[in-house]
Every structure is written in C-alpha cells, then in structure tokens.
Amino acid sequence: MAVALCRLNCLLRRARVLLLCLGIAYLMAGSVLLLQRSGVRVAHPNPAGLAPPPPLSALAAPPTALRAGGLGVRARSRWAAVRHVSGGGGGAKAGRHWPASQNLGVHHLHRRWFHSLLPETPQQRASVLRSGRHKVRNIHYRGCFKLPKSTIDKLAIDSSQPNLTAQSCIGTCTDKELPLAVFREPHCFCTWTSSLFSLNLQSDNHKCSGNDTGAANVTFPSQHDHFQVYHTPVLDSRCKERMFLPQRSSSLVALSSFPGAGNTWVRHLIELVTGYYTGSFYFDGTLYNRGFKGEKDYWKSGRSICVKTHESGQKEIEMFDSAVLLIRNPYRSLMAEFNRKCAGHLGHATDAQWRSKEWPEFVSSYAPWWASHALSWLKWGRGLLVVHYEDLQAALLPQLRLITAFLNVTPTEERLLCAHSNQDGYFKRSGAKHPSFDPFSASMRKMIDSFINTVDQALQSRNFSRLPQEYLPR
Template sequence: PEEDCSLVCRGERGSPCGGVARLSIYKVEEQLPGHRKRNVHYRGCFKLLKSTIGTFPIYSFQPNLTTQSCIETCTDKELPLAVFKKPHCFCTWPSPLFSLNQQLDKQQCVGNRTVTSALTASTEPDHYQVYHTPVLSRCKERMFLPQRSSSLVALSSFPGAGNTWVRHLIELVTGYYTGSFYFDGTLYNRFKGEKDYWKSGRSICVKTHESGQKEIEMFDSAILLIRNPYRSLMAEFNRKCAGHLGHATDAQWKSKWPEFVSSYAPWWASHAVSWLKFGRRLLVVHYEELQRDLLPQLRLITAFLNVTMTEERLLCAESNQDGHFKRSGAQQPSFDPFTPDMRQMINSYIHTVDQALRSRNFRGLPQEYLPR
C-alpha cells in the first residue's frame, strides 16, 4: 500500500521519507522540445537534404525510437548532436548546417510524418529535430593556457560596455580562462582567472578599464571594446547603484545621475582615444555589432588571439551566448535621464571618438550611435 512509502522524516517533519524496506518508483516523462534535461538542450528544427544526412557518421534505426534514446545513442558515441526523426537517429558534429539562423518553426518537426527509409533516392529535404547531447556541455569546460604566454593581450573597455559578457564569450569559444587587472569577488565563481595575477601569462586575455599611457603600454596588444555611450553610461550607473544585474531606483537617477554623467561621459571618450593613440596592436570590436553578427565577430576575435576555433566551440558559444551577465532591460527609469545639455555633450564625444578611429584607419562608430 502507498502509505508504506510515506513515513514522515524525523529530521524534517512534514516531508515524506519513503518506507522501511520499500522503494519508491517514479516514471519520468519524456520532455517536449525546448525543455532542458540533464545537459540536454533542444537545438531546433532543421530542414536537411537526404544526401547531407547520409554523410553523418552514426545512424541508428529504432522502431520504438524516442528522443531520449537517440540522445543516449549519440552520447555513447561521444558525438555532440543528435538528429532525430522517428524511427531514425543520426549523430554528428557541429557544423554551419545547424546555425540558429537556419532554424525553422518547431511545429514543422513535431507534426512531421514518419519516414520509413532514411537513405532513399529522393533528393527532397526533410525536417529533423536536433538536440545537443551532454557531450556538447563539456565545451563549457575551461582551463588556463597550457604554456605561459609571453604576450599580454588586454580586453579593454569603458565600464558598462559589456566586458564581462565578452569575457564569457571568449572563454566559451577558446576554452581558456580570461584574467583581470582587478579582482572582483562577485565574478570569481564564474571567472576562475579573476584571482590570477594579471601578468602571469596564464590567461587568454586580461580585462581592464585603465586608460593611462603607462597602463596601456604594459600590454602587447588589445581588443578594444566600444559600446554606445548612452547605453554604457546607463549600464555602469546601474552597476554602481545595484550590482552587476541590478537596477538603480528612480530616486538614484534623479539625485546621483547628473554628477555621474558629467564625470563619466568624458572618460568614455578619453578611454577610447587613449587606447587608439597608445595601443600597439588593436582589434576594435563594437558591442552592437557583436550582438548582431555574433559568429563573424567571434571568428575575428579568435583569429586576433591566435586561437584555432572548432565548430563545436563556436556552436557552444552561440548556444550559451547570454550566460548570466546581461541585465534585464525591463526595469528602466520612468523618465528620460538624458537632458538636452547631456546629449549635446555626449554627442560631441561621439564625434571625437569617431574621428580618432578614422585617424588610425579603423571604421568609424556604428550609425546608431548618433543620427548623422
């Protein structure tokens, strides 16, 4: 009887503790696409040609195939993607075939008819559900550089420009820890290079917000991350008032914001101009372009870092791109915090940085920074 398995816990009254010489057995229902299960993630619904499917390294025909049994088959074969269409299961490596921009509405897969032969002569494409297996989750594993580098690479930005997010992406796509010129205890649980001495040579690059000539010339090269100053200033003000993921209150916007802008807006410009003037070897990355064109930008970054990037790592970064480092955009001040005088000042700084970029033969700032 059921009551034999429902004895009350002595140490935690009100909670069932099973029963003496009894086993409680539960049925775990198969989860629908989009749900997570033990490092298993639904990648999406994709239209694939039979000729393409036929090149995948592992194929299994299972009359009673389930999503989970296909994933387990591919996990056993140490392959990171399970491609599923009942009763056919394929296992393969990451490739551009499975880019997020190739993804279709999952209903096209859920209601799709069952096929009887996977490798027929038909050249018509078919729809397949694709899952990441636990093998892909290993791409989140990172380490220090196996050999200390004699070259120091900065990941330099004005505060609030998305440095923490870009560190997250670089670690995913390279597999190596990033370091920091500072030590932020709130970031250590996620970034193990945070405590490491910044000149140790064990990190793929080093976060810094410094903008003095002496500090800049300590680095052999740098990724200069630039973000729209309106967004950067608001992000940094939120961080100073409420931490990495919090939001300032309306009272703080009204009382502390004007002084903050008068102090920090000039720094936004001087930071970029100084790195453009004193930096030896630079890659300029615009936050907004990284958001829009993630994969091409990551390819540029890894090439600059002289790291060979695998498709598996690239897929890992694309699939986990947000991390837990983006502040929710839902909570904003109830009024426009930028006065006309502030806008006039900030716009003049935008023109200054734009000209500094062009003077070093870089492209100017993105169009959205300022109507031209």
C-alpha cells in the same frame, strides 16, 4: 653559570617582545594599505545641474566612484590616487576629483586579500540561488537541417509520441543534460554539439514546415529528411573544459573597454571559443565564483589568453603589448554601468534611482571617461584590434573569428558552435527592463553626442572602422 643563564633568559624575553612588536607593526601597515586600496572618495554634488565637460586632454583617468543614498560601490583597485582638474579650457568645475593611477608597485599586489568572493549583497546572493541551473541561458533555434538516415541512426531516439511537440522535445533533452534537441514530429533526438549542425549547412526554414505531419504518421524518417534543431539551456560539457595557457606567454594582450561595454560578455565568449581562461587587472569575487578562474591569477603571469582592464592611463596602456579595444554605444554603456552599481551584475536600477541626484552626477563624470578611454587607447595602444559591441551582436561568429585570429588561436567548429549556442553567459540581465522615462536630459545628450563625434573622428583618422550609425545619426 647561573648569571650566564639569567642573561640568556633576559635576552630571549627581549627578543620575543621585539618580534611581537614587529608583528603588530606589520599587521598595522597591512591594514593601512587595505584602507588605502579600498577607500572611496565622494565627489561633490552639483545642485545647479551638469557642469560643462572638461577638455578631453585632461581626462586620462576615470572618475572616482560615487557614494550616495542607495548607490552601490565597487572600489577599483588601481584608482587610489586623486588629482584635481582645473576649470580652464572648457572647464570642469574646479574641485572635481579625477583619480590617476600611481604607485604601481603597490597596486600590482595580488588582490585576493582585499575582496569578497560572494555576490555584492544578500539579495543578489539569494537571486543567484533562485535562478537555478538552466534558467540563466535562453533556448536558441539553430535552424532547419537536412540529415541523412545514417546520421540519424547515430542519435538516440529519446521520445516518439503522436502528439510530441518541439517544446516537449526540448524539455526531454534538457532533462537528459544534452545540449541539442533534433525534432521532426513525432520524433525527438538528443545529441551533443556537432559540426553537422553548422550554420553553413542549414536549409530554408520552410522545408521544415512539413514536420507537422499529424498523429497518423508515426513512421521513422526516410533516407533524407529535414529536422528542426534547437539548443537547449544545457551547456555542452566539452565547452566547460578550460585551462590556463600551457606555456606562459611573453606578451600581454589587453581586453580593454569602458565599464558597461560588455567586457564580461566578451570574456565569456573568448573562453568558450578558445578553451583558455581570461585574466583581469582587478579581482571580482562574483565573477570568480561564476567560473572566471583567471580572476584570481596575477594579471601579469602570462597564463591568460587576454587580460580585462578598464584603465586609460598612459603607463597602464603601455604595459600591454597589444589590445582588443571594445567600444559600445555610450548611452547603453552608461545605463549598464549604472544598473550594475545600483543592483549588481544581474539587476536593474529602480525609477527612484534613475530620478535621484546620483544619475546626473554619474553621467557628468562617466560620459567624459567613455571618450577619454577610447582616445587614450587609440593614442598609446600598440597592436590594436577595435571591436564594436553592436557588430559582435549582429555577426557573432565572424567577429569571434577575427578576435581569435588576433589572439593567435584557431578555434574548432565545435567551439564556435558552443559559443554561438551559449552566447548569453551568466551575466546577461533578464528581460529588457528600462526606466519608465528617458533618463537622459537635453544637456546630457548634447554632451554625449559631442563625445561620440570626437571618438568617431579619431577612429576614422586611424583607419579603424567608424562607430555604428545607431550611435548618432550622421
């Protein structure tokens, strides 16, 4: 009996040692995978200037992220493999690295383990804290509206003073956490977003010019009066209500764009107008912390109304059943992405960074990708809806109706008004800070303009709307 117990104890000790070794091996394998996923390769600089762009047929995948003095890097989880592009046919310089998406089974693991949930740098975290609750949105003038007294009676009169101004009325409604300020001197009303203030119902602005009636006239509005309506910086609480799709979708819809083309902005608008979360092929902790809860969900779960992606490989494109292809002027896209790499979602690159060697290297790598991204989706994408960023800026509500119809969602009037009044979102860069000089050299412009013409011709051949005139005079 004693011998048997001794042998059993020895066997248990060996089993514990074996399990310990297996656990260590598992942790080491996980660490290696983490390093492979987050590793950044350095593209070799080109002291002689920009190399001629490689042929578009060779640009099926985006360039590697650059790491150099002061240039922030966000590793993209799908771009782990690297291949060399030959210098023939128009000739990228041999040795430039162009990653291709491979080993999808590994890359499609959940990304929450590999990324931080905080903004990129301590300075950006401090900036977010300093920004305040309401400073991230602008005040918008909705228009002049003729409202009956029966409607006005339903709105609380928050202030009625002889010297009341529109600005003080907006401040009052902001303090009361209400999104609309309805002003007619000396009366100020605060209310929720309503279809009563639809753009289709507004009057000519000159009819509100008589609102400045002076201090002597402190009467209540008559049966029908015109009022100036403003959107305060407060987001309507009803617009904050978002959820995942009630039933998992069997089809995947991509929201595809080149980096810097406004993907985050369009996701914000889609979530406001539909009430459903958007997903992402990646995971960005900063976006998750600012309300994009779909960032944490597995992109293929079917619970999101659409999925953000910057991928341009055939396999990645064909995994989606349909796609909204968002295209923006490459000059502005390149500058926006360079700003993000240097200073995060809300910051701006400094003049020193624009003058550094990283900027021409960035353009030589990313400008061909702008073209190859659009051409790849036009070639392999199924069920495409092409949306131009500039058209969305110029005619927000009509474009949003097109997008929601494509997504098989019928938005309510209140949702559309929410999107219109809170269109900026959290990630619009404050001000219009630009470098004090033109960062694009003549050789850069020649290369980018050739890509613009190529994409424009491809859109025309597929019967999609051509690129806006502002991209390149034709």
